[in-house]
Amino acid sequence: MTNLERIWKDQLYQEFARIGKCLSSPKRLELIDLLAQGPKSVDQLSKITGMSVANVSQHLQTLHESRLVRFNKKGNYVIYEIAERSVADFMVSLHRLSEKQLVEVQRLKTEILQHHASMEPIALEELMVLMEKGEVLLLDVRPEDEYIMGHIPGAISIPIEQLEKHLATLPVNKEIVAYCRGPYCLMSARAVEILKSIGIKASRIEEGVHEWKRYVEHSNISPKEIL
Amino acid sequence: MTNLERIWKDQLYQEFARIGKCLSSPKRLELIDLLAQGPKSVDQLSKITGMSVANVSQHLQTLHESRLVRFNKKGNYVIYEIAERSVADFMVSLHRLSEKQLVEVQRLKTEILQHHASMEPIALEELMVLMEKGEVLLLDVRPEDEYIMGHIPGAISIPIEQLEKHLATLPVNKEIVAYCRGPYCLMSARAVEILKSIGIKASRIEEGVHEWKRYVEHSNISPKEIL
DNA sequence: CAACTATTCAATTGTTTTATTGAATATTTC
DNA sequence: GAAATATTCAATAAAACAATTGAATAGTTG
Incomplete structure (x- = not known):
């Protein structure tokens, strides 16, 4: 493999891992699951999950950086939603894989x-x-x-x-x-x-x-x- | 939500996040992709990816803890492979999602x-x-x-x-x-x-x-x- | 425009993760 | 059984991350 190819692959996998990083935190996964059901504001999510507002906001920003969610401002609220239907589909895949592979989930x-x-x-x-x-x-x-x-x-x-x-x-x-x-x-x-x-x-x-x-x-x- | 329910959900999402953690490292993603093509020994993977053997071994153990890969010992070698076809399918999903959402991949x-x-x-x-x-x-x-x-x-x-x-x-x-x-x-x-x-x-x-x-x-x- | 609300930002803490190194183990070959 | 090979283990140092706190921002309501 040429050196250039190695650099290219590293950059590419770095990007894939950005999506992976979003999935590496339990709290973030829960947020995605909730948003998959429909748009919600930051404090709605905070109330449902029991996390602090600041913490939710931070996680949502991480998710936004990887383009898994997007948001609109509505008056005083910021309404987040999943960026694409495929994000919800992907979560279903993740859950299925987890159930299949991890005895603990079962x-x-x-x-x-x-x-x-x-x-x-x-x-x-x-x-x-x-x-x-x-x-x-x-x-x-x-x-x-x-x-x-x-x-x-x-x-x-x-x-x-x-x-x-x-x-x-x-x-x-x-x-x-x-x-x-x-x-x-x-x-x-x-x-x-x-x-x-x-x-x-x-x-x-x-x-x-x-x-x-x-x-x-x-x-x-x-x-x-x-x- | 009852307190018990909260604990249950936290444990559950903790488990999902274990799969997520596996996907949060570029190197591990590359290893899964390679194994999706067929079983390989640790030093084969080390040579293909340019990582140190110890490093590859460590990543493979992380993947094994989440049951994404499994291994058989063949003489002096340890041959790793993906645990299930669904793991390869899941990687295809991840790549598709990444390409769709991340401009940088495109x-x-x-x-x-x-x-x-x-x-x-x-x-x-x-x-x-x-x-x-x-x-x-x-x-x-x-x-x-x-x-x-x-x-x-x-x-x-x-x-x-x-x-x-x-x-x-x-x-x-x-x-x-x-x-x-x-x-x-x-x-x-x-x-x-x-x-x-x-x-x-x-x-x-x-x-x-x-x-x-x-x-x-x-x-x-x-x-x-x-x- | 002052009080209020929702959200984000910035700084801090303690924790996890990663890559690296060298030693230890196990298997094979001579 | 000694030398060689493949892999794992253990210890370390550097980097990245998560949760918390309090302050800052921006929009809304009286």
Whole structure:
């Protein structure tokens, strides 16, 4: 290899590693995951994650330097969002790889399921069948703005905090399946607990919007429009 | 969010970040890319990359802790390889994301093309058409063991160092298309230079085996067996 | 325009990471 | 079994990073 080639390769891999650096901090990964669900301000992110505002801001700047996120200023707020859909897709890949390779991730996932008794999720495939038959109501329990940004077709939106208030409006004859931000979000599990406690037949899927997109794109099922 | 939930999430993201940490060092990324082409010993990797043996060994151990690579001992050598095909796929994703988001990567790619005059690659799609017609000979210029590990169907193997010796055996009536490890490997460019210098019509694709696999899987073209 | 809010900046701390060196281990070959 | 080879280990020094704090900025509301 020529010397020039070596320098070129070093520069190139230096760049790839910039993306890698963004992924090397747990806090930053959590921020990307949250932004993948929809745009959020710095202090929203600070409140959700429990990090200090300054700390969040700093992490967001790191992410911005690698062009994984972008922002708009809206009045007093700075609203960050992921730079591209492909960033969210990439995060799904990272999670899948982590689950495949790291036993510890698998262990943590089953551990939390034991705390939420009988919260075993149903398969996405199974949900599809049930929805075809119209036997099931799909419930998106994320905050409403995330639902508006994109959701699984056919789902209705009841954010988890409002679920108890809206219990009366739910059909009694249908089974309910809840979903939230994805496999590492527990809002859908909490929803199932609430629903089951008042005698409604309920379950959850562990997939979120991005995992669902990946699923339909890989299984060649007609990729319906996202409403 | 409950306190327990916060702890759980922190542990989970800590784990994801372990994979991220592996990707945060340029040298480690280069090692993964090389291993994605086929198993290699520590000192092979040391020689290819120009790093010290101890340094390579240390990086490989980091990769092993995150289960991205595995190894077998063969006599005096320790042969490392990627732990799963999905690791190679993930690297393709990372490269694609980097190229999309980082202008600097795009700049570096065009920069090197100016050094190798008229090395503009042809599209994979174009190659497929040409191969259907039988108008083209596809040449894999990587080391032979990497070819044996997996190659694009229909390709023949002539490692770049042996190309000049084997020039006589090449058909004169066919155009030749060369490929190597992927978009950041310059062996195929060197091959085209050699071929053109003696008047053979030649070009290259920038894709390697993994990029090719991704291509056929996403375009639903019959995914022929890899020979 | 003064008080307030959201965000960023700058400086500091303690921690991790990287590359390097030389020694230690394990396997093979003669 | 001694010499040679491939790899790992351990210790070090330099560099990069993460979280924290308090001050600075910029936009908003009364």
